[in-house]
Amino acid sequence: MSLRVVFQMDPLSCLNFQRDSTVALIEEGQRRGHEIYYYTPSTLSWREGHLRAWGAKLETGKSNQESLVSGASEHLELETFDTLFIRQDPPFDMGYITTTHLLDHLSGKVFMVNDPQGIRQSPEKILITHFPDLMPPTLITQEAPEIQDFLDQHHDVVMKPLYEFGGEGVLRLKKNDQNIMAAIDLFRKAYPHQPWMIQKFLPEILEGDHRLFLLDGELMAGYTRIPAHNSIRSNAARGGSATAYKPNARDQEICRHIGPILKKRGLFFVGIDIIGSYLIEINVTSPTGLRVLDRLYDMNSASLIWDALEKKSKTF
Numbered sequence: 001m002s003l004r005v006v007f008q009m010d011p012l013s014c015l016n017f018q019r020d021s022t023v024a025l026i027e028e029g030q031r032r033g034h035e036i037y038y039y040t041p042s043t044l045s046w047r048e049g050h051l052r053a054w055g056a057k058l059e060t061g062k063s064n065q066e067s068l069v070s071g072a073s074e075h076l077e078l079e080t081f082d083t084l085f086i087r088q089d090p091p092f093d094m095g096y097i098t099t100t101h102l103l104d105h106l107s108g109k110v111f112m113v114n115d116p117q118g119i120r121q122s123p124e125k126i127l128i129t130h131f132p133d134l135m136p137p138t139l140i141t142q143e144a145p146e147i148q149d150f151l152d153q154h155h156d157v158v159m160k161p162l163y164e165f166g167g168e169g170v171l172r173l174k175k176n177d178q179n180i181m182a183a184i185d186l187f188r189k190a191y192p193h194q195p196w197m198i199q200k201f202l203p204e205i206l207e208g209d210h211r212l213f214l215l216d217g218e219l220m221a222g223y224t225r226i227p228a229h230n231s232i233r234s235n236a237a238r239g240g241s242a243t244a245y246k247p248n249a250r251d252q253e254i255c256r257h258i259g260p261i262l263k264k265r266g267l268f269f270v271g272i273d274i275i276g277s278y279l280i281e282i283n284v285t286s287p288t289g290l291r292v293l294d295r296l297y298d299m300n301s302a303s304l305i306w307d308a309l310e311k312k313s314k315t316f
Contacts, residue, residue, distance in 0.1 A: 004080065006084050008086050009040065025305065037055050049105075051102060086286070097120055118266040137154055151198075156200070209273050212251060212274065223245050226241045
């Protein structure tokens with residue numbers, strides 16, 4: 001059965017066509033004969049009870065921007081689609097949140113990956129606080145005395161802004177550092193309107209963290225991300241590399257614990273980050289890494305997502 005599918009995503013000019021997971025999903029959907037369209041969040045409009053956006057139909061061929069767009073731009077009536085992918089990158093700011101409120105009007109009419117209410121209620125760093133037994137010692141605050149007390153207790157911590165992504169703004173602080181107040185002042189200037197997360201430093205990060213993917217609440221696959229030399233950030237954008245990884249018993253325990261809750265929230269495709277035995281982050285906006293899975297395991301990870309999506313569409 002052919003589906004009409006639309007992607008809410010970043011501009012095509014911002015994508016790396018060889019690495020981007022959204023492009024992988026589009027290519028696989030096109031290969032299956034589905035009608036694929038896209039629009040950017042800034043073109044979203046609500047008028048007289050109808051939600052629409054200015055977008056275009058997509059084709060794939062050479063995996064580059066020029067070959068992806070087909071046909072003239074047009075107004076897309078979003079309630080006429082079977083499935084909508086929400087795939088723009090954070091930051092998770094008021095612009096992002098506003099799009100989730102508007103997309104709520106499609107609830108019950110269009111299957112959305114992921115559900116906008118579920119995304120809105122699941123900020124990626126805060127969501128782990130609902131699973132205190134799975135996370136490392138953590139503080140969320142903007143108060144310098146709280147940070148100093150936490151540092152006195154744990155001696156070695158990592159501080160990061162709550163609503164950035166891709167390793168942006170991550171700092172490591174030690175109890176006897178001379179620049180603790182300078183780091184706090186830096187955060188006050190750079191991130192004045194959001195709290196910060198401070199976590200006990202986990203030395204296992206030096207050997208890598210584990211990015212695992214859950215599909216409809218079930219563990220799908222995963223790999224290890226290894227930081228560059230002298231770095232604690234394992235993101236590919238920060239010079240990290242990836243190796244194959246077989247999830248261990250603790251990883252599977254974490255997935256069994258959180259999977260049903262994520263599924264209940266309508267979070268169909270999710271990426272989680274684990275360091276050692278601790279859950280660090282739950283990525284619900286636009287999880288990346290499908291191309292990495294394909295390279296490491298000689299697989300078609302987007303195909304697994306489309307298989308589950310097509311099955312879901314029959315009962316939606």
